[in-house]
Amino acid sequence: MPFVPPTRFAVPGRIAVSESAAAAWQTATLTEIRRETAHASTFRFAVPHWAGHLPGQHLLLRLTAGDGYVAQRHYSLASPPDDEGHIELTLDHVDGGEVSGWFHTVAAPGDQVEVRGPLSGFFAWPGDRPALLIGAGSGVVPLMSMLRHHRARGLDVPLRLLVSARGPEELIYADEFGAETTPVFTRRAPEGLPVGRMTAAQVAPLLDERPPGGWEAYVCGSNAFAEHASRLLVEAGQPVDRIRIERFG
């Protein structure tokens, strides 16, 4: 029997991970670039032998220079599983970022990069349990995969999204959100909406309306945001062993 530590870990992996899919590099061909905000764009790729993924999973992407220099980064998948050999990533243009910089200033449809994945089952959401999603900035990306999956499959399991952005013009996927989503604006907000950091007043009502059996909570964003949001969740009564956190880094 496998060793189980005396403290039950927060976050059991939700799915088995395909070792063969995770081990092989594949060519991904850029087919489309869509601007989301002034700083973020979505990049769509054809990956004909993509093994499929679950919302919340990520991949490893690498670019290779002429002298063999390689840069690789982990990126969350933005698209829901579609079984058609396409995936989408939404990337911020990071100041001085060598990989995001290439995507935002050089990349064009037809360009090829290499990917391996999907990786890690820990942050995956198979669509089986009620999901409370909290993200900030491009931390909304893996959560959007969950929301899109929920819609595409017509799932009736409850799902709520609390998403923080500096202002409306920086809210990625703004046009796609529906009644399940509550935006929080930290610097500038439309008339009638509060401006400021996410507070208990926004988190507690979501815990109050939790479905029978409670929420699985998924938090994604910078470390500072993840610390703040996870503290709000714990204070509002969300069990610590049902909070999964993905931090940028």
Place this chain on the structure above:
Amino acid sequence: MNVTRGFTGRPRVHNAGLPPGQYDAGDDWPVLSAEVTPDLSPADWSFRIDGLVAEPRSWNWDEAHALPASAYEGDIHCVTSWSKFGVRFGGVSLDAFLAAVRPDPAATHAVAYAHTGYTANLPLADLTGGRAWIVWEYEGRPLPAEHGGPARLIVPHLYFWKSAKWIEGLRILDHDEPGFWEQNGYHARGNPWEEQRYSGD
């Protein structure tokens, strides 16, 4: 080699200390824990070694600090591709703890576990011989909670997910048992110099 059109990358740094596929994070120290940072005070912290040992035992904060001080000065490498050079951690060599419990000759592996329940598996050979520490200081100050304080394991010659934060104990075993990330597709050993990131590498 599949060259990416128009990609040149950062200026090349010829640093013999940088493992393949890694970049120098400079002053950044990203936090990547998958769980809520626990509110754990030194008074609540304890560290235990049991399993295949002659004499299982636990140490509280003061007992652990009574062991001979030892520091690690060097580099750390995260599987997400950043490396950090010239860091200094202060604590006690894991050898000092293991000497007290005397692992069985049949012991080959260990599972390190955290006060949060996080686990990581390691060959015993990677935990002995002055290559692993229980640390509570970073650059001469108390280790911050988000980096594993009050105390964490460090095994700096392996990818840093092996260096369990908020360390609670080691279970000594005569076989390998995958820990949290290892069950989620990561490599059983995680040697950055061989780029053992994922299972199958």
